[in-house]
Amino acid sequence: MNSLTKSGLGRLAVAASAALLAGCASFSRDGGIDDVARMTQERIAQPAPLKRDQDTQAVQSEIRTLLSKPVGADAAVRIALLNNQGLQATLADLAISEADFVQAGRLPNPGFGFGRVRGGGETEIDRSLTFNLAALLTLPARSRIEGRRFEQAKLQAAMQSVKLAADTRKAWYGAVAAAQAATFADQVRGSAEAAAELAARMRAAGNWSALDAARERAFYQDALTQQAQARLQATTAREELVRLLGLWGPSIDFTLPDRLPDLPAQPRLAANAEADALSQRLDVLIARQDAQATAQALGLTQTTRFINVFDAGYVNKSTTGAPRENGYEVSLELPLFDWGGARVARAQASYMAAVHRTGDVAVKARSEVRQAYASYRTAYDIARHYRDDIVPLRRQIADEVLLRYNGMLASTFELLAESREQLTAVNAAIAAQRDFWIADTNLQFAMNAGGTTDSRTAQ
């Protein structure tokens, strides 16, 4: 008891001095955004121009400049990082988190009380100077917790940024490909229109039956429908991109490049993908940080047993329909009945739980990376197969049919039907190319951020 008290008092002194030091915590120059930008930049392979306020003149001017030219994939990501208000909200949350952190490091103000009581001819004046001892005692713990929360918030914000970048890229690929598909649908319609018109004129000249003319006309009507659907798809895909870019009003009239980027000459190799993912993935980092924090708490418990008077933990509250509320709880208790043994066991168990959770995240991360790589590699091979084999073959077939047409061995209708087949193959090749770039983005995301294996392949 004696030693404990002594030790407790000593600890109190240490805590108080630590609290005074922690009290030096102040607002950072960047509100944590520089850290988030650095983490994001490392993962999206391009500068991450994160700003807390997108309404400044410079930001708006940069966005306008970017929109004035055909918007490439990198430019789209840049605009999204500057302009997406969902991300802005996350960055604002980061500021709240920092404010909490700074607040937690401040000593509570002392209170001063003055009382005057008069009765029975006597006047009693009470003066008191109060100081929130509990706040003083819990200050280092609160500061540490808020510090960790701030770090977590930065990781979350980085995760959000990386995810936004990935989503933007995928939407960009989808929008460009859909626009290309719409152009091809226009050409197919043109081909069907020519055939239908030729059929009608052959009918007028008395060379064709109503049956044959109607067949060509029916094909033309189908082509019209497909063209309408392709155009809607192009609009839908573009709107998805517009949402991620956070654009509205006249700024949505930007142009996109005519075609997707070419396939890389060689696919990436799978070497070290899993190891790299474990060192880079934000969800792994978050889990690891959580485990380390728990370990620190456990270390503290074992060396000081301070935990028998002090317990701190994350709490969160979930209410249906409302966002999850995160926070923490600090309680101070007096060591009268419980000497802390159970709490040590609990801390150890908490630590083990955190360790297992980290392991679980790591296992999932490895698997997700493998799956993403398999998707990436397959998409690459398919896209290359289209580019190197299917499309050239279709072109060759169309050329051969043209030769047959030249020799009056095939008709104009066969020629047009083959040209439609060729366009369909080119269209499928574009879809394969789009799927490759989406798979590429998914692989990057699985390597760097994780948390989802959404293998998005469009329509």
Place this chain on the structure above:
Amino acid sequence: MISRRDFFKGAGAVAVSTAAVSRVGAASLPEAVVMDNAKTHVPPLPSTGLPFNPVVTLNGWSLPWRMNNGVKEFHLVAEPVVREFAPGMKVNLWGYNGQSPGPTIEVVEGDRVRIFVTNRLPEHTSVHWHGQRLPNGMDGVTGLTQPGIAPGKTFVYEFVARRPGTFMYHPHADEMTQMAMGMMGFWVTHPKDRAKFAVDRDFVFLLSSYDIDPGSYTPKVNTMLDQNLWTFNSRVFPGIDSLPVRQGDRVRIRVGNLTMTNHPIHLHGHEFEVTGTDGGWTHPASRWPEVTTDVGVGQMRAIEFVANEPGDWALHCHKSHHTMNAMGHNVPTLIGVDHRGIAEKIGRIVPDYMVMGDKGGSMGGMEMPIPENTLPMMTGDGPFGGVEMGGMFTVLKVRHDQKRGDYTDPGWYKHPAGTLAYEWTGRLAEPARSADAGRSLMPATSRPDVKLQVRKPSGHGEH
């Protein structure tokens, strides 16, 4: 256009290579002589055996023989060959001794003939001597009169050529395939009396047909009737040699039909008589003049005439699609279809598109790239432009200065003044035309009035 003729020069002929079937068998087998080109080779007068006047096989040759104790021995080798149908088109066929059709076998009435047949095909075969009187066991019908000649085996046929006339030889084993692949040859039995039925020029060719997809090299052997290449001796115009003769020559043309349809063979400028049929020579009293004779499936005809009209005269099958090369059977008619605006629209999708067929089938000399190993549907240039023919079409060239026995191409005919059609450049009156097209005679009472927009030519500005 007509290739230079090569001549046999004795037994070891120029342009004829020899290949023994096997070194072991060489002592007992006659040489299997192989031909490596599709030119017309005029055979020499026979140096052994009974004398006869040899025939000229159009774009072909006659098979050399050896006399062995009074027996005329030939050696046929059935084998895969590559036959040039015309410059620019080669076809994988099965034939005999390097070519398809195989070499013409020429014998004399009463000859004892021994024919060695070696099979170098991947399947069994046999040879049926079409039209011959012979011992039943020599008739060459697989399964019925003999077993098939297995790949690598050699069979011997031996019989006396009893009846003079015109014959053919072809397999009677897996006939559908082997004949679709070009297994056939001509056979002529000359009369013992050399003067009997003697003519100045005696041409022979077989009619055969193939279905070869544009851009491919091998016939489709399962096509029954819808063949697309119609040939004289597996050659198509403009790859077919012409028939040069001297004015006043008595000319015989023998035609055998191994296609699956009949062919009305038509000669311009002359009347002829059918002097020989499958059964032999026709009685002179039974002959009547013709300018076209129908050669039925599996039949042979010999026609004769005196070539007394100088000029370049067409000789062709009168089925118009038989004087064309491969064509699209499902190409719709575009005649009279207005293409304005459509061609541009199609051109946006098919960059090299060019309108064809809206004025008819003639491509007006357009040189358009077509599939490999494919001949234009209508082709061949004459002295006045495109002949617009293909397939079973050639030219009889009658010249007063063509030397006896000379089969070289004399070039194009030079028309004497006043003997050539010419363009009228004077005024043309509009012809009077009936407006009701016979309606008053045969009124159509129950039919709707179909309005046709027939554009009749007027003036000569456009046509």
